[in-house]
Amino acid sequence: MSKCICFDASIDQNSEILILGSMPGVCSLAHQQYYAHPQNRFWRIMGEIFNNGIVPEAYEDKLTLLLANKIALWDVVYSCNREGSLDSNITNEKVHNFSAFLTQYPKIHRICFNGNKAKSSYQRHIGMIFPERINYLALPSTSPANARWNFDALLTEWRHALS
Secondary structure: OEEEEOOOOEOOOOOOEEEEEOOOOHHHHHHOOOOOOOOOOHHHHHHHHHOOOOOOOOHHHHHHHHHHOOEEEEEOEEEEEEOOOOHHHOEEEEEOOHHHHHHHOOOOOEEEEEOHHHHHHHHHHOOOOOOOOOEEEEEOOOOOOOOOOOHHHHHHHHHHHHO
């Protein structure tokens, strides 16, 4: 069982939408990059929505693309124990302080959960805080483990949520 620690949020004061995962997987932790697994569909979807189908090569350019479109990235879980990358293997989860975070970034008006684990952890530990300001949306996971959703169906759901 490995100890996992999340990395910093990709956000700035202009961010209006926050996309939350649960905890980066093994590949993402090794590369210190969100959605680093080559079969994760996240960056391909972002390229389709915000960049005419083109996914920037460099990780920093990917983050810049999202920030230019007022999209922030982070994870619900700050630290946990987990064997492998599956959310179902997460134990001893500790979550970020979202009350302070959302106070620091008052333009956030929508939180999109990338998968059920992110949403359930957030609901269990934090609750749907700032309901007068924030719209919460649960989206299907972009993980390759979510084989029930093909790319086109994912793209449709994510495009609707981020528009």
